[in-house]
Amino acid sequence: xxxxxxxxxxxxxxxxxxxxxxxxxxxxxxxxxxxxxxxxxxxxxxxxxxxxxxxxxxxxxxxxxxxxxxxxxxxxxxxxxxxxxxxxxxxxxxxxxxxxxxxxxxxxxxxxxxxxxxxxxxxxxxxxxxxxxxxxxxxxxxxxxxxxxxxxxxxxxxxxxxxxxxxxxxxxxxxxxxxxxxxxxxxxxxxxxxxxxxxxxxxxxxxxxxxxxxxxxxxxxxxxxxxxxxxxxxxxxxxxx
Amino acid sequence: xxxxxxxxxxxxxxxxxxxxxxxxxxxxxxxxxxxxxxxxxxxxxxxxxxxxxxxxxxxxxxxxxxxxxxxxxxxxxxxxxxxxxxxxxxxxxxxxxxxxxxxxxxxxxxxxxxxxxxxxxxxxxxxxxxxxxxxxxxxxxxxxxxxxxxxxxxxxxxxxxxxxxxxxxxxxxxxxxxxxxxxxxxxxxxxxxxxxxxxxxxxxxxxxxxxxxxxxxxxxxxxxxxxxxxxxxxxxxxxxxxxxxxxxxxxxxxxxxxxxxxxxxxxxxxxxxxxxxxxx
Ligand SMILES: [Fe+2]
Ligand SMILES: [Fe+2]
Ligand SMILES: [Zn+2]
Ligand SMILES: [Zn+2]
Numbered sequence: 001x002x003x004x005x006x007x008x009x010x011x012x013x014x015x016x017x018x019x020x021x022x023x024x025x026x027x028x029x030x031x032x033x034x035x036x037x038x039x040x041x042x043x044x045x046x047x048x049x050x051x052x053x054x055x056x057x058x059x060x061x062x063x064x065x066x067x068x069x070x071x072x073x074x075x076x077x078x079x080x081x082x083x084x085x086x087x088x089x090x091x092x093x094x095x096x097x098x099x100x101x102x103x104x105x106x107x108x109x110x111x112x113x114x115x116x117x118x119x120x121x122x123x124x125x126x127x128x129x130x131x132x133x134x135x136x137x138x139x140x141x142x143x144x145x146x147x148x149x150x151x152x153x154x155x156x157x158x159x160x161x162x163x164x165x166x167x168x169x170x171x172x173x174x175x176x177x178x179x180x181x182x183x184x185x186x187x188x189x190x191x192x193x194x195x196x197x198x199x200x201x202x203x204x205x206x207x208x209x210x211x212x213x214x215x216x217x218x219x220x221x222x223x224x225x226x227x228x229x230x231x232x233x234x235x236x237x238x239x240x241x
Numbered sequence: 242x243x244x245x246x247x248x249x250x251x252x253x254x255x256x257x258x259x260x261x262x263x264x265x266x267x268x269x270x271x272x273x274x275x276x277x278x279x280x281x282x283x284x285x286x287x288x289x290x291x292x293x294x295x296x297x298x299x300x301x302x303x304x305x306x307x308x309x310x311x312x313x314x315x316x317x318x319x320x321x322x323x324x325x326x327x328x329x330x331x332x333x334x335x336x337x338x339x340x341x342x343x344x345x346x347x348x349x350x351x352x353x354x355x356x357x358x359x360x361x362x363x364x365x366x367x368x369x370x371x372x373x374x375x376x377x378x379x380x381x382x383x384x385x386x387x388x389x390x391x392x393x394x395x396x397x398x399x400x401x402x403x404x405x406x407x408x409x410x411x412x413x414x415x416x417x418x419x420x421x422x423x424x425x426x427x428x429x430x431x432x433x434x435x436x437x438x439x440x441x442x443x444x445x446x447x448x449x450x451x452x453x454x455x456x457x458x459x460x461x462x463x464x465x466x467x468x469x470x471x472x473x474x475x476x477x478x479x480x481x482x483x484x485x486x487x488x489x490x491x492x493x494x495x496x497x498x499x500x501x502x503x504x505x506x507x508x509x510x511x512x513x514x515x516x517x518x519x520x521x
Contacts, residue, residue: 016356023352023393035356053356083327083357108329109268111300123465146390146466182392189469 004209004217005157010039011211012048012063014056024167024214026178034170035084035214038161039064040154042135045073045099049152049161050213051088060088061095068096075132076101077139079150079163079213081108102131104141105148121150124197138205143197144235146182151201158208158221160201166227170216176227176234179215183238191239195232202228254309255441257490258402260287260379263498264309265298267440277434280441281330284406284492285313286399288376291320293348295397295406296494297334306334307341318342321374323349325386325408326394327357331494339364348374349383350393370395384482386410387475390464398482404490405482409464411509412495435497443500450504456512457519468520472513476506 002011011034018025018033037050037060046068052060068074074096078085081103089112092098098114110116121127121141130136138153144165152161168179180186186194202225210218210227218227255263265282283306284295292314298306310319319342324332332354339345339361347354351365368374370385379401386394388410397406439447483502491499499505 021352021355023350023391055356055359081329083329083332083353086329087357108299109301111329111333148465184392185466185470188471189466191469194469 004038004211004219005154005159008041008157009154009159009161009209009211010041010063010067011217012037012039012060012067013052014059016053016055024181026175026181029171029178031171033214034216036211036217037085037213038152038159038211039067040135040137040157040159041067042132044134045075045132047132047135047137048074048076048092050079050085050163051076051092053084054087057088057091061091064092064096071097073097073099073132075099075135076112076114077131077137077150077152078103078110079152079161080147081105081110082147084213085163086110099132102129102139104139104150119150126153140201142201143194144183146185153205153207155205158206159211160205160207160209160224161211161213163213165198166210166212166218166231167215169212169218176230177238179212179231180234180238183235186235186238187240189239190241191235192241194239195236198228198232198235253441254312257284257492257498258404261285261399261402261404261490262287262309262313263441263492264294264306264313265296266302266305268299268301269437270434276437278437278440279434280493280495280497282492282494284404285310286376286379286381286401286404287313287317288379288381288401290375290377292317293321293323293374293376293381294319294338295323295492296325296331296408297322297338299330300333300337303334303337307337310341319345321346321348321381323347323368323381323383323395323397324354325349325396325406325494326389326391327353328391331408332357335361349395352393368395376401382486385478387478387482388464388467388472390466398486398488400486402490403487404492405486405488406492408494411491411493411499411505439497441497443498444505445500447497450501451508453508453511453515456508457515467513467516469517471517473510476510476513479506 013036015032019030035053037052040047100115100117101110101112102117103110123141126138126140128138140151168174207224210224262285267278269278281299283298286293347365348368355362368383372383374381382398384396386396
């Protein structure tokens with residue numbers, strides 16, 4: 001567990017073995033990889049962006065316990081309704097007071113006792129939402145996606161939580177392209193608008209840290225801009241044009 | 242923003258062919274004031290030796306699914322669970338199924354499942370595309386998923402009922418509320434829908450066959466990326482499989498079961514072309 005931006009955003013989760021048993025593992029790669037969810041501390045409560053994988057359930061509950069005060073309200077925002085984002089909701093609800101669960105998409109409704117709040121943001125646009133009293137985040141709907149996806153931008157800290165994008169950090173020789181395995185459909189698409197959208201998202205915001213759902217984060221304005229440029233380039237190269 | 246209360250309806254199971262059953266249920270949502278449904282289906286294939294379940298259905302239907310299984314299987318065990326891919330509507334009931342049927346194995350492309358269900362890791366068995374499982378008097382074959390979202394998706398085929406199982410593919414056989422209009426809904430809504438009363442119908446039993454426009458509407462919503470990619474090649478692959486594996490029924494996870502395979506292939510391909518032509 002580590003603090004991403006001066007105590008405002010904390011990274012939770014643990015490591016997995018990235019190997020042939022993992023669908024997003026590039027061929028031949030064998031190493032550990034961080035799988036993350038993030039806690040955003042607000043003035044009167046906290047916002048958890050994704051809930052980590054079930055393999056890390058006990059660790060995440062323990063990490064949350066250290067960061068949360070008893071009875072502190074918690075709101076959950078899901079970047080996707082995929083298993084790696086939502087399966088720990090029931091366990092978290094057993095230990096903490098969850099106000100609401102924000103999610104996007106249609107087929108999958110996250111299982112929770114709290115109020116599920118479905119949110120639809122048109123791809124390529126964003127929406128500011130007060131996800132908990134006193135915490136307004138910008139929900140960005142990127143074109144870089146497989147399933148309905150939200151990136152969560154925290155204007156107060158400059159943290160951008162990017163779900164299944166920017167996932168190549170943490171290897172000895174990070175290769176941007178390695179993080180794009182999940183987006184194989186790019187190879188049959190004109191990816192220029194998708195690449196441009198990545199550039200736009202970073203141009204329009206003061207991004208000071210990128211927190212991906214897996215892989216290590218990128219910290220610092222220059223680093224973030226550089227990574228965004230490289231990702232846009234990798235996306236463009238993967239496509240047909 | 243769109244608060245969208247979803248409730249689930251109890252739906253009876255449907256017998257499709259000898260030893261082949263359509264299980265699961267529908268979820269319903271409110272789309273612009275109108276109640277619409279979408280199937281979250283599982284299919285049970287019962288052979289003389291073993292029984293296999295395609296997709297686990299959604300946790301919202303856990304009790305329903307277990308009851309349906311019991312109804313068909315009675316004292317017989319469930320031997321195999323084949324989640325087509327690790328998403329909640331397709332694999333979310335794995336724990337309940339594996340607890341209820343302690344001998345059952347999880348088969349398919351089982352990458353990632355150890356991250357989601359580590360306590361059951363000893364029960365995962367890889368079945369690659371092309372491999373087969375002998376169910377006794379019938380054989381279940383795993384196929385590549387020609388149209389999919391997640392990388393570790395597989396389709397399947399049962400030679401007993403001559404039925405192909407296509408997961409998120411072909412999920413558009415439904416009426417579209419305010420047909421063709423996109424109304425107030427954002428592009429992001431990914432549910433292919435039908436109206437109440439059209440649950441568990443075969444495509445040929447629907448009041449009218451879907452038009453290319455309706456099919457395209459559902460297709461573009463269910464699989465966002467198909468707006469950017471020409472999937473005509475994928476159809477070549479599907480047709481090649483259909484040439485070698487006779488197929489009378491196609492079972493999508495979220496659409497009506499297709500009993501007019503040739504007609505639906507044509508409509509579907511036209512729909513995909515339309516989505517691609519308009520989508521980028
Ligand atoms: Fe899917
Ligand atoms: Fe699905
Ligand atoms: Zn799905
Ligand atoms: Zn229905």
